[in-house]
Amino acid sequence: MFMFLVTFVASSFAMLSLASPVGRQTAVCPWNGVPNASNFVLLAVSRVDTSIRKPLALVLNGLPGSSTAWLGSAESTDPIVASKFVLSDGGITAYAADGSLVGVSNPVASENGWLSFLLPDKGVTISPAEVYCELFNTSPYGVEFPNTLAVNGGDSDHFSLCKSSTSDEFVVIYNAVEASSGDAGFEWTTCTAVDIPVLPK
Numbered sequence: 001m002f003m004f005l006v007t008f009v010a011s012s013f014a015m016l017s018l019a020s021p022v023g024r025q026t027a028v029c030p031w032n033g034v035p036n037a038s039n040f041v042l043l044a045v046s047r048v049d050t051s052i053r054k055p056l057a058l059v060l061n062g063l064p065g066s067s068t069a070w071l072g073s074a075e076s077t078d079p080i081v082a083s084k085f086v087l088s089d090g091g092i093t094a095y096a097a098d099g100s101l102v103g104v105s106n107p108v109a110s111e112n113g114w115l116s117f118l119l120p121d122k123g124v125t126i127s128p129a130e131v132y133c134e135l136f137n138t139s140p141y142g143v144e145f146p147n148t149l150a151v152n153g154g155d156s157d158h159f160s161l162c163k164s165s166t167s168d169e170f171v172v173i174y175n176a177v178e179a180s181s182g183d184a185g186f187e188w189t190t191c192t193a194v195d196i197p198v199l200p201k
């Protein structure tokens with residue numbers, strides 16, 4: 001009987017922990033982060049050579065008509081879907097040049113995570129996944145970019161800019177690791193570690 005109870009209780013916990021990932025995700029910002037930021041643009045700055053800087057935008061990775069767009073270099077040959085953003089309660093909404101809302105953030109995988117955005121049909125309202133934070137970086141000597149983007153509980157240290165394996169785009173990948181088998185959709189050897197400053201616009 002006791003063993004049965006233990007098993008029952010243990011399996012109930014297992015079910016609860018299985019159930020939680022499908023629930024609403026909420027940004028957990030560390031002490032030096034906030035879940036809100038009004039109009040901003042994003043930049044990728046190489047962690048190795050900070051003179052290498054690429055403005056970021058939502059791009060289609062060579063897939064015209066896609067209902068998903070990805071954060072990547074604005075130097076893309078594809079049309080730019082959006083390049084202005086708002087962070088609200090950890091969710092990012094993306095805006096086209098004419099100011100219309102065109103994208104909402106999706107969850108980001110903990111490994112080889114693309115920073116993808118759903119492009120809802122016009123007039124359709126979908127809540128963004130609440131997985132982002134803006135971190136403050138203060139230093140007595142001053143820092144050029146005091147605010148940076150962070151994801152999945154406030155991690156700003158594991159972004160890379162990598163060439164897509166299916167288009168000429170350079171896309172942002174969270175926690176890029178060399179795929180042991182198959183294709184993660186990007187060319188691992190092209191990845192450069194980057195910080196992603198948040199610049200008010």
Ligand SMILES: *[C@@H]1O[C@H](CO)[C@@H](O)[C@H](O)[C@H]1NC(C)=O
Pocket residue numbers: 034035036088089
């Ligand atoms: C973030 O903004 C939302 C409304 O957009 C507000 O309800 C919330 O309190 C704000 N959070 C913080 C920490 O300021």
